[in-house]
Amino acid sequence: MNRLFNFSAGPAALPTEVLEIAQSEMLDWHGKGLSIMEMSHRSAEFVSVAEGAEQDLRDLMNISDDYAVMFLQGGATSQFGMVPMNLSQGGKVSYINTGVWSKKAIKEAKRFADVSIAASTESSNFCEAPLQSDLSIDSTANYLHYTTNETIGGVQFDYIPDAGDVPLVADMSSDILSAPVDVSRFGLIYAGAQKNIGPAGLTVVIARKDLLGNPLSTAPTMYDYAVHAAEGSMHNTPPTLAWYLSGLVFQWIKRQGGLSAMAELNHRKASKLYAAIDASDFFANPVAVRNRSIMNVPFTLADSALDKAFLTESEEAGLLNLKGHRSVGGMRASIYNAVPEAAVDALIDFMADFEKRRG
Missing domain, CATH: 3.90.1150.10 (Aspartate Aminotransferase, domain 1)
Structure with a gap:
């Protein structure tokens, strides 16, 4: 085996220990005579894997029962649309623009809501994040969205924005699980898996339950957070292999401390x-x-x-x-x-x- 050093931005490096566990279980998961990816997602065996992964993530991030944890498909890019479909109520929303991924989220949100820009660092070529004092947040906005870490530009917020009574939404795709974070400060967090969580094909969404249940009337069922929260992220067949591997990563992080x-x-x-x-x-x-x-x-x-x-x-x-x-x-x-x-x-x-x- 020749494992080289992988600095890919995503899909990114996975812990060797996790890959070795998956390799050992690939053909015969826990003596069941088949691989995890061949199992029904509704079987008792896979449900135990799914529930275990969710609990481990809740433990790691200290996520309270006030939040739903969802394991979805479509990548973080799908969340650029799902967030305004579910939280905007077709009204005002506010965004902080700090780079490529913020701009993509803003562009998509404009399809569903009235978007205001709370701050932008485009004039400095996206080489910094705005200060709290730079933010101009519409108090009537249904949420404030920001990207905690711009993967391309290498710009990371050094604070959690204070949005007052406006729910805070964060794209944490490239720095989730890299350090402790106070989840209670957020209305919703989303993250593509392929950085610190697991392989591509899975997106984690952590949403305050009281914000769910009022999507746009035109939102497809598969884009309704409340549906996924109620059905344990199994409204349809989920990406079972990615979910399983992510669970192994959560266990690995626990073992690291x-x-x-x-x-x-x-x-x-x-x-x-x-x-x-x-x-x-x-x-x-x-x-x-x-x-x-x-x-x-x-x-x-x-x-x-x-x-x-x-x-x-x-x-x-x-x-x-x-x-x-x-x-x-x-x-x-x-x-x-x-x-x-x-x-x-x-x-x-x-x-x-x-x-x-x-x-």
Whole structure:
């Protein structure tokens, strides 16, 4: 087996331990004579897996019974439409614009609601998040939406916005489970699985129950949160393999010491990498220091003509998927929970060697 260091932004690295467990159970899950992906989603066996995964997530994030936890399909992109379909009541909603994913969410919301922009950092090329004092929140809005961590730009909020009585909605796709978070501050949280939760094909939605049950009359049944909450995310056949693997990841995080331990590790990994970038005249990171992501670290080379060589040589060194998003270029190291500290150390060593040879 030759497991290399994977810095992909998503689908992202999964814990080797989780993959080994899944491998051992692939043909015969717990002596049942078939794999988990071959079971009925309504069987007692799979229901136990589903309920166990939900409870483990509730334990990790300290999610109270006031919230429904749903395991849905369609990716976080589907939530760009589901959120306004369910929470806007066709009226006013407010959004914070901090980058590519915020803009996509805003564009979709405009199909269903009257959207106001509470703040935007587009004028600074999305290299920071707005301060609380910069926010202009419509008190009559049905919710305030923001993206906690912009995966492409590497911009992460360093605070939870105070929206007063307006329910707060967060796209946490790329930093959920990276550190403790006070779920009680939010009306709804959603996250695509393929960063810190599990494989692509699953989206977790955590929604305050009192906000559910009033979707737009035109919303399809499959886009009604209340339906999924009432039916245990099994209104139709769910992505059973992804759900099972996500449950294994939740158990793995528990074994590591939970979200506090994850936060300590993630901050240490990120601090090392940013320190190496800042100490160099060859590499640079454009993000305001207070908003530097601990999950996605974009960086550029002093001479972009060397980008191709950097990517070729880094891959030869066993460092995979460092190419930046096509919309911004440069490099990006995504250092999610499952990316070991040794991977970051290896990247830093490679960067120093590349600069010595090419700088």
